Amino acid sequence: MSNCTQCIMKRFNALKTLTHDELERFSDHKTSLIIKKGENIMTEGNSINGLYCIQDGKCKLTKLNTNGKEQIIKFIKGGDILGHRSILSEEPVGLNATALEDMRVCFIPKGDILDSIKDNPQFSLNLIKNISLQLSHANTSISQMAQKPVKDRLAETLLSLEEIFGVDNEDCIDVILTREEIANTIGTATESAIRLLSNLKKDGVIDLLGKKIKILNKNALKNISEGY
């Protein structure tokens, strides 16, 4: 099994300040998991006894509304970590993490994480910063959901998807989402999302190649996202 001290993913997340010894300890206790597309890494309301470090693959963080609708809160990719909020706050998991494609994930038991939090203030601080940043993004999101029209939110979301996942060799945003998932991200009906995507294509701002989306005019999208 791979060794945490060698793992390239640790460079991208809050684990980067861990010492060699700490990473050895993680390595000894960690388990590697394969999560198939559609399966959950974590489930809303469940308790959790460790931290997940994403090696490879993408997932969505969702919340099920009282009316049964799914809201996508955030996207996760390789290098991200999951579950630290729940470990730190000693609360159940708040969101579902559902694989958008097959994933490779490492699970590090809670005990090791808590040990490192005690021993390594910088690690602790990095986790806090991570959560802080999420809160900051969430507040921005509230404001946009509340006040921006659907079209603006769609433009914003497309830009942010390209930011997060980058583009493939055909310059398409490198994640495959259903129209329903796009709708559940921006908070609208699936048909509305489809319609607005079609309009953006008609206007030459994006191109649609099956489920793949290519941004043709980033500036135009940015303007739309800001209401122009």
Add this chain to the structure above:
Amino acid sequence: MSNCTQCIMKRFNALKTLTHDELERFSDHKTSLIIKKGENIMTEGNSINGLYCIQDGKCKLTKLNTNGKEQIIKFIKGGDILGHRSILSEEPVGLNATALEDMRVCFIPKGDILDSIKDNPQFSLNLIKNISLQLSHANTSISQMAQKPVKDRLAETLLSLEEIFGVDNEDCIDVILTREEIANTIGTATESAIRLLSNLKKDGVIDLLGKKIKILNKNALKNISEGY
């Protein structure tokens, strides 16, 4: 000037695990401020060099949208703390904190806070839990903004305002907000908020006494907030 070791507010927030010595240190360095209605305690984008502990009075945390509209993210009252997120993440303040009435506030310099974070893991953990809980609430809020109609969000907001501020001696929600502020909380036009409040009054669910709002049928409101 009052002494932190005696302060009743410390019982209600993350400061409750501080030792007597730590509180003495806070007491020596703290400053007390009066913030008049309409003034800002913190301003979006500014940096901050300490933590605010609210003694008395209420404020709103807002975000200014790119279109110039104000979104109210959260309400704050006596016993709450402000600024810890910014201190911990070493980022500028993300939200405006604007007094809804005259306030008494204590300011504790950053250095003392950081010392206590180093010395007192439980204090540190409490701050993390506080931010964690805020993140959890924010995620719920995103979901509701995105998927619930305005009427449901208004009902939800009224219940939550009563939860936060309690009721006065006439059973009215104990905070005075303009209709515009209510609209900016639920993310709608002022006229829409006014109209929906009038409807709720007509249906006997709430009573409107000037700016004061009295919840008459909490169950009905809860049902409305869940879409029934």
Add this chain to the structure above:
DNA sequence: AAAGATAAATGATAAATATCATAATTAGAA
């Protein structure tokens, strides 16, 4: 108490968005 300013209320209308229906396309399974 009166005057002016601000906020609240309400009606009329327009715009945004959701819903329902149905066709076209795509993906997945036998």
Add this chain to the structure above:
DNA sequence: TTCTAATTATGATATTTATCATTTATCTTT
């Protein structure tokens, strides 16, 4: 491959929400 189911697309319509206009009420200041 071929069939079936799911997804995407699009039109028609209904509903929700915003905007504009105007009136009424409330608050401030003198």
